[in-house]
Amino acid sequence: MTAIDVKDLKVERSGKAVLHGIRFSVQVGEVFALLGGNGAGKSTTLLTLLGFLPVAAGSVSLNGISPSANVKKIRDQVAYLPEAATLYPHLNAYENLGYFLSLSKLKLSKAELDATLEKVDLQTDARSQKMETYSKGMRQKVSIALALLRDTPILLLDEPTSGLDPVAIDEFNRLVRSLAAEGRTILMVTHDVYGACQVADRIGLLRGGELVGLFGSNEGQKIDTQTVHKAFTERTGAKRAVS
Amino acid sequence: MSQIVTIAKEEWRYWLRSRLVKIGLIVFALLLILTSALTASRVSEIRHDREHQQEKAEQSFREQPDRHPHRMVHYGHYAFRAPTPLAQFDPGVDAVTGQSIFLEGHRQNSAMFAEARGNARAGGFGSLTPALIYQLFLPLLLIAIAHAAIVREREAKTLVPLMSQGVNGPALYLGKGLAILALIMGLSLPALFGSSLAITQGESALTALSLYGSYCLYLAIWGSLILTVSCLVRSRGIALGLMLLVWIFSALVVPRIAVTWASYSLPSEGKIITSMRMNEDLRKLGDGHNAADPAFAKFRSNILAQYDVDSVDELPVNFRGLVAQQSEAELTATLNKYSEKRMSRELEQSTRLDRFGMISPYVAIGTASRSLAGTDLSTHHRFLRETEDLRFNFIQDLNKVHIKKLSYADDMARNKDEEAGKRARVSSENWQILQDFRFQPDTASTRFNRAAASLLSLLIWLLVILFIGLFTSRKLQP
Ligand SMILES: Nc1ncnc2c1ncn2[C@@H]1O[C@H](COP(=O)(O)OP(=O)(O)O)[C@@H](O)[C@H]1O
Ligand SMILES: [Mg+2]
Numbered sequence: 045m046t047a048i049d050v051k052d053l054k055v056e057r058s059g060k061a062v063l064h065g066i067r068f069s070v071q072v073g074e075v076f077a078l079l080g081g082n083g084a085g086k087s088t089t090l091l092t093l094l095g096f097l098p099v100a101a102g103s104v105s106l107n108g109i110s111p112s113a114n115v116k117k118i119r120d121q122v123a124y125l126p127e128a129a130t131l132y133p134h135l136n137a138y139e140n141l142g143y144f145l146s147l148s149k150l151k152l153s154k155a156e157l158d159a160t161l162e163k164v165d166l167q168t169d170a171r172s173q174k175m176e177t178y179s180k181g182m183r184q185k186v187s188i189a190l191a192l193l194r195d196t197p198i199l200l201l202d203e204p205t206s207g208l209d210p211v212a213i214d215e216f217n218r219l220v221r222s223l224a225a226e227g228r229t230i231l232m233v234t235h236d237v238y239g240a241c242q243v244a245d246r247i248g249l250l251r252g253g254e255l256v257g258l259f260g261s262n263e264g265q266k267i268d269t270q271t272v273h274k275a276f277t278e279r280t281g282a283k284r285a286v287s
Numbered sequence: 288m289s290q291i292v293t294i295a296k297e298e299w300r301y302w303l304r305s306r307l308v309k310i311g312l313i314v315f316a317l318l319l320i321l322t323s324a325l326t327a328s329r330v331s332e333i334r335h336d337r338e339h340q341q342e343k344a345e346q347s348f349r350e351q352p353d354r355h356p357h358r359m360v361h362y363g364h365y366a367f368r369a370p371t372p373l374a375q376f377d378p379g380v381d382a383v384t385g386q387s388i389f390l391e392g393h394r395q396n397s398a399m400f401a402e403a404r405g406n407a408r409a410g411g412f413g414s415l416t417p418a419l420i421y422q423l424f425l426p427l428l429l430i431a432i433a434h435a436a437i438v439r440e441r442e443a444k445t446l447v448p449l450m451s452q453g454v455n456g457p458a459l460y461l462g463k464g465l466a467i468l469a470l471i472m473g474l475s476l477p478a479l480f481g482s483s484l485a486i487t488q489g490e491s492a493l494t495a496l497s498l499y500g501s502y503c504l505y506l507a508i509w510g511s512l513i514l515t516v517s518c519l520v521r522s523r524g525i526a527l528g529l530m531l532l533v534w535i536f537s538a539l540v541v542p543r544i545a546v547t548w549a550s551y552s553l554p555s556e557g558k559i560i561t562s563m564r565m566n567e568d569l570r571k572l573g574d575g576h577n578a579a580d581p582a583f584a585k586f587r588s589n590i591l592a593q594y595d596v597d598s599v600d601e602l603p604v605n606f607r608g609l610v611a612q613q614s615e616a617e618l619t620a621t622l623n624k625y626s627e628k629r630m631s632r633e634l635e636q637s638t639r640l641d642r643f644g645m646i647s648p649y650v651a652i653g654t655a656s657r658s659l660a661g662t663d664l665s666t667h668h669r670f671l672r673e674t675e676d677l678r679f680n681f682i683q684d685l686n687k688v689h690i691k692k693l694s695y696a697d698d699m700a701r702n703k704d705e706e707a708g709k710r711a712r713v714s715s716e717n718w719q720i721l722q723d724f725r726f727q728p729d730t731a732s733t734r735f736n737r738a739a740a741s742l743l744s745l746l747i748w749l750l751v752i753l754f755i756g757l758f759t760s761r762k763l764q765p
Binding site: 094096115116119120122123124126128129130131132133134135139143144145146147148149187190194 | 289290293294297300301304305443444445447448449450451452453454455764765
C-alpha cells in the first residue's frame with residue numbers, strides 16, 4: 045500500500061524552479077531516505093508534502109490526500125521534524141513538548157514524556173532546564189521526541205541525525221527501524237550516505253532537483269554502501285566537472 | 288478553540304518570563320494607580336471646594352447690609368463649576384478653561400482658574416491624567432510588549448513546528464490576539480475602577496461604563512494593528528519601527544495637522560481686532576450710569592409718553608433704574624452677540640478637529656472620552672451661557688428693585704444731601720433675589736450621543752483592522 049506518492053513534482057521557490065519533476069513513492073511501513081547534497085531540493089520536497097509550498101506541476105499525496113485539498117488532515121497524520129529544528133529557548137523540554145503536543149490536542153503525562161525522552165537518550169537532569177542551555181544535539185533530541193510523541197502513521201524527518209554524536213545516531217537508527225516495524229511510514233532526508241544505507245529500505249538520490257538514482261528494494265536486502273557512495277560522489281563530481 | 292486558548296496562555300508565559308515585559312507592566316501599573324489616585328483625590332477636593340465656595344458666595348451676597356441696589360450690581364457674585372465625577376479620569380478642556388467666573392453688572396468676565404495649588408501639589412503629575420496615559424502611553428507599552436508576537440516565531444523558526452502541529456495562520460492570530468486582549472483587560476482595570484468609583488459618586492452607569500468600554504476599544508485597535516503588522520513583516524525590527532511610525536503619526540502628527548487645518552480653514556480676524564470692534568459697538572450704547580446721556584433721549588421720551596407725564600420727576604418709578612435696566616439689556620445683547628459668535632467659532636473648530644478621528648484613533652478617543660466625561664467644549668459653553676443667564680437675571684432683578692423701591696428724588700440727591708443719601712438705600716431683604724446656582728452635567732444620553740460618532744469610528748477601525756489581520760493571517764507561511 046502506498047503511503048506517500050510523489051508524481052512528476054515540480055516546485056518553484058522565489059520564481060526559480062527547484063524541483064524538476066521528481067517521481068517516487070513510499071510504501072506503508074517503509075523507511076525511505078532521500079539522499080542528496082546541499083541545495084539538492086530535499087527540504088523543499090518535505091515542505092511541499094506538508095503543504096507549506098505550492099505544487100507547480102505534478103502531484104503529491106499522503107495516504108491518498110493531497111495537501112492542497114486538506115492541509116489540516118495531512119498535518120494531523122504527519123509528524124514533521126524540521127531542518128535545524130528549534131523549539132522555545134525560554135521553556136524546558138517538558139514545557140516545550142507539553143505546549144506543542146497540546147496544540148495537536150494531545151495531553152500526555154510526565155511519565156509518557158520521560159519514556160520518549162529516554163528513547164532519544166536526553167539526560168534526565170537536562171530535561172527541566174531551559175532549552176537555551178542545550179547543545180545542538182540535545183535540542184535535536186527533543187525535536188525528535190516531539191515527532192515521535194505525535195504518534196502519527198507518517199513521519200517526515202529533515203536531517204534527523206544532524207548534531208547527534210555517533211552513539212546517538214546508532215540509537216536513532218534503531219528507533220527508526222522499530223517504528224517501521226510497527227507499521228509507520230518514514231521519509232527522511234539526509235546527506236549522510238552511511239546513515240541512509242544503514243537505516244533505509246530504499247534510497248532515492250536527489251541532485252539539482254532531479255531524482256537521479258533509486259537503490260534498494262522492499263525485499264529487506266541491505267543496500268550496498270559502496271555503490272551508493274560511488275553514485276553520490278561520482279554524479280556530484282560529474283556535475284562539478286561540467287559546471 | 289482550545290488551540291487558541293493554548294497559544295494565548297503560552298504567550299502569557301513568555302511575557303511573564305521576560306524581564307523587560309515584567310518591568311514595563313509594573314512601571315505602567317504603578318503609573319496608572321498613582322495618577323488615578325492623585326487625579327481622583329484632586330478632583331474630589333476641587334469638587335468639594337467649589338460646592339463650598341458657591342454656597343459661601345451666595346451667602347455673602349444675601350447677607351450684604353442695606354444699601355443702594357446699584358452698589359450690589361457692582362458688588363457682583365461668583366459662579367463655580369464643580370467637576371463631574373468622571374473628570375477625575377479625563378479632565379478634558381477643564382485643564383485649559385476656567386471653572387469659576389466673576390459675575391457683575393455691565394461686563395461679561397472670562398472664566399478663571401480657581402486654584403493653582405492643586406497643580407503645584409501634584410508636581411509633575413499635575414498634567415498627567417489617567418486619560419492621557421491611556422491615550423498616549425499605553426499604546427507604546429502594547430507596542431513594546433506585543434510587536435514581535437508573530438514575527439518572533441518567524442525569526443526563531445518556530446513557525447514551522449507550530450504550523451506542522453496543525454496550527455493555521457488565523458488560529459495563531461486569534462491566539463496571540465486573545466493574549467493581547469487579556470493584557471488590555473488587565474491594563475484597563477484602573478479605568479474600570481475609576482468608572483465604578485464615579486458611579487458611586489452619582490455618575491450614570493451608561494456614561495461611566497461607556498467610557499471604560501471606549502478605552503478598551505481604543506486599546507483593542509492598537510492591539511489588533513500591532514498583531515497585524517507582526518503577521519505581515521519579516522523582522523521584528525521592521526515591526527517595531529513601523530508601529531512607532533504609526534504611533535507618531537496618529538498621536539503627534541495628525542493632531543498637529545488637525546489643529547493647523549482647523550484654524551487655517553476657519554480664518555478669523557483675531558482676538559484684538561474683535562475686541563476693538565466689540566468695544567466700539569459698546570461705546571455707541573451710552574453710559575447706563577448717566578440718565579442724562581443723549582443716547583437715552585429717545586428712551587426717555589418713550590417712557591414719558593408711556594406714563595403720560597412731562598418730566599422724569601413726575602414718574603411713579605425711578606428713572607435712573609429704568610435707564611440702568613435698559614442699558615444692561617442693550618449691553619448684554621451686544622455682549623451676547625459677540626460671545627455667541629466666539630463660541631460657535633470655537634465649536635466649529637473643535638468639530639473640524641474631531642473629524643480627524645476618522646484617520647487617527649487617538650483623536651477619536653479624545654473626543655469620545657471628553658464627551659462621555661462631560662469635560663468637553665460644549666459643556667464648558669453651556670456653563671458660560673448658564674452663568675450669563677444667572678448674571679443677567681440678578682442684575683436686572685436688582686435694577687427692578689432700583690426702579691420700584693427707591694425714590695428718584697432721593698436717588699438724585701444722594702450725593703449732595705446726607706439725609707437723602709441715607710434714604711437712597713433698600714433693605715437687605717432684597718438681596719434674596721439671587722438664585723442658587725448648581726451647574727448640572729449633561730444627561731447621560733446627551734453625552735453618549737455626543738460621543739457616538741467617535742465611538743462608531745473607533746469600532747469601524749477595529750473591525751477593519753481585524754478583518755485585514757485575519758485575512759493576511761490566512762496566508763501566513765513559515
Ligand atoms: N526560502 C527560499 N527561497 C528561495 N529559494 C530557496 C529557499 N530555500 C531554498 N531555496 C533554494 O531551493 C533549492 C533547494 O533547497 P533545499 O530544498 O533547502 O535544499 P536541501 O534541503 O536539499 O539542502 C536551493 O537551490 C535553494 O537555494
Ligand atoms: Mg535541507
